[in-house]
Amino acid sequence: MKQNKKMIVCFLTPALIFFVAAFLYPICRTVVMSLFKVESISDPVGLWEFVGLSNFADLAETTIFQVAMINMLKIWLIGGILVLSVALLFAGILTSGIVGKNVYRAIIYVPNIINAVAMSTMWINYVYNKRFGLLHNFFTWIGADGLAKLDYMNGSLKFVSLLIAFCFGSVGYFMLIFMSGIEQIPGDVFEAATIDGAGKIKQFFTITCPLLKGTFKTCLTFWTVSVVGFFVWSQMWSAPLASEMSTITPFIYMYNVTFGTMGNVERNGGLGAAVGVVMALVVLVVFFVVGRLVKDDDLEL
Amino acid sequence: MKRKLLAMTLVGITATTMIMSGCGGNSDTKEEGGNEGSKKEEAAGEKDSGKEMTYWSMWNSTEGQAKVIQEAAEAYEKETGIHINIEWKGRDIKTLIGPALDAGEDVDFFDTDYMMLTQQNGKYLADLTDMAAAADYEKHIMPILLDNVKEWSDGALKAMPYQPYTTGVWYDKAMFEKAGVKETPETFDELLEVCEQLKKSSVNPMTCNSDGVTLLYGYQLARYVGQDKVLETLDNADWANVPEAKKAADDIRTLFDKGYMSEYAPANYPEGQNEIGFGESCMILNASWIPNEINQNTGATVDWGFFPWPSVEGGVDGPEASMVGSQGFGIVEKSEYKQEAFDFLLTVVTGDYDSKMAEAVASIPSDVENTKWPESVSGAEPYFKEMTKTYQWAVGLENNPTYKEILYDNLIKLTKLELDGQSFVDTMTAAK
């Protein structure tokens, strides 16, 4: 027993130290910082100027931050529905005993491991290019000239094109999670259903989906986290070294206020931290609501 | 085993894509590349003072400017024995250098846009006035640039401007000839006529990148009311009470409405500007780095002409006013080697290395004694020398951080003909 205690301490301490250094301490510091005006992010605490909740009040009044929040909400909601339903569908198909499952799975997953910069370069220069892009060529080929002339990179479509490109790359990851969820469902459940005469599609909706509640919860959490961290794609979709209404997200906004942008002499790390706190609260609320709505009654990932 | 194989493949793929993302679509690094090799050790031959300076650069190592700076650094080391550590940081340096210096990062000098340098990072920089006087530095540099630098830092000289640029309309001379255009336009109405003529010769008269819409509107508005009034309008969101705001918006809209702009404009950077290289469009309003960029990106050899943005009826500004800017070197106040850094930078921004850099990237030389301008930007030379007023970038339209995205968004809508002059002014007023 004593030996066990020693082992627990030895094995757990390093992980806890890292955890405190890379999570607990930064979280606390961000929360504190959000109550101060901090001109430069690397200023020592002594130079911080306490301002109470005024950073949050400023945020609430800033149009561009509201725009960024709405953009994020749209990505989360629309993108979430798209990504999770496609991922679930693919997971269903791939676990149905289809031939070539491993090949399909690998190919669908590949976009996840490619650098987002390379992926967005590809989308912008190849798929969305309005003169010789894949979509342009496709619509010209089927004779839909109106569609072929669409400008995906400017105006109202810019956000949609960004959303689609981002979602496309995310499907593989959530598909893997769903697949492992489905594979944990005991096979005899399905066999019983087959004997009862339920078809594959019916089984998918009546058995697979209800049993995947816990997995679904995991996916939703990960999706929320990845949407909140939306940065690279947005940057690639905007003019060089600038941010735009159609593609700005809270993360980009935080970067701008913390480090300053063109012409913006004023920097405020505290405001940036306040954005961070708001985002963390958003995630926690989602986390909590999902937890209340979906009671765990099956295996977690 | 299979998993291991998978792991290896995944790692392999990530590795390759990582490289690809570097050379795939990256258009602003010049790809003429070449073999630079590493020369730190070789150069340390003759003298060794044991001194070292650190330079954080806004350039990437593959760019033309970087090569000339590297060469200058080697020559400097050979002569003085002082080694210069160059870290090629790229453009993000402009926002990130401040926090790095606050954290005590050991940098002796760095460079970025000269306005950012003095306004945002001025507090880190040493005043070079005395050193400059001793070296008789100021006679080399365009007075207008020095005036700006001093104005932004209350009379102190905290930056050494180099790689100056001007803005105006760059055009393909051959297309003007083919369309029978003899004279460059001086008023906006003349510009419209030139456009009409060019259109008849079946080229797109003008084009622009989507980030160029602020330049178009900024210039047009400033021609009517001057920069001060533009900035005032912007800061007070006083669009409704400035009739010229609507007029300028309508003018810009006309260019798009009448088909004087390429049907793809405003196109994603750099697709708009590339149209000129591909012989589809003729004119673009942009900075003097654009001829070189277009030639590099498209492999074209356009014979470039230049004229300043035209004046307008009843306007206050004409060709004597232009957006002018430059990059600038700043020397960090805390550096132990301020004089050494200044001596080195003097060799970069004046004399031979300055003209080498101008030649390498077809830019304007910063030393006024280097009178030979590279061919492709030489069209701007006469106007540049007679200029008396400077505008900020986009006449300051991109300055207001909480407002610029909204302005940009509405300008795009204007050029997409989704708004007209009046509704543009209305939405801008409402957005305050």
Add this chain to the structure above:
Amino acid sequence: MKKHRGRVSKTGIKKQLRLLPGHLIVGIWCLFTLVMLFWIVAASLSTSPEIMQGKALKFETGLHFENYVRAWSANSISVFFLNSLMYAICAMVGSILISAPAAYVLARFVFKGNLVIKSSFITAMSIPQIMVVLPLFSMATRAHLSGSKILLILLYIGMQIPYTTTFLLASFSNLSRVYEEAAAIDGCSPMKTFWKIMLPLAQPGIVTVGIFNFMNVWNEYFLSLILLLPRRICQ
């Protein structure tokens, strides 16, 4: 798994025919992905003017393998690459070495605080990066100051700990206790049992989580952006 496969081959083609819509949907998606990947590879062998004119796939001027040579030799790229590789490998190995023992104890032993630790790791996974990145920045710049890359690597390791631990926790709880009991009878100490027996048994999970960690750090963008680390290739 084996039983499953046997069943497929028995009904064989007929079953796959019934799954045709599935094949079609997934197939089109995969085709699209492959075309895109092919384009990225093609673009890397093409030239900027060709890409801008939409001719990346035509190879009119031949295959430009020299892009790779140039990318590598243009002095700093090879440094970026090696730096990235070093950070990613160190973070991967380090996070597993630290998380695996912790995950094992959390999975196997009942003690005060077990649940608290587990749930704080899970909560940490849902904390967005935006929340921790600013203090990490100031920590890292200070770390950078001391001139060592080690602190930076430690930071990357730290960021992977909650995910790695939670993931490996599941792997360890799925292992049977029989192994430990047998080892104990042979007189093997619990710690030795872990390193010699349990860790190798958890290999599949470790490989998977290792790949994830490697990719996370390799593709990590924001922290390396704000630290201006000499590892970014683009822009």
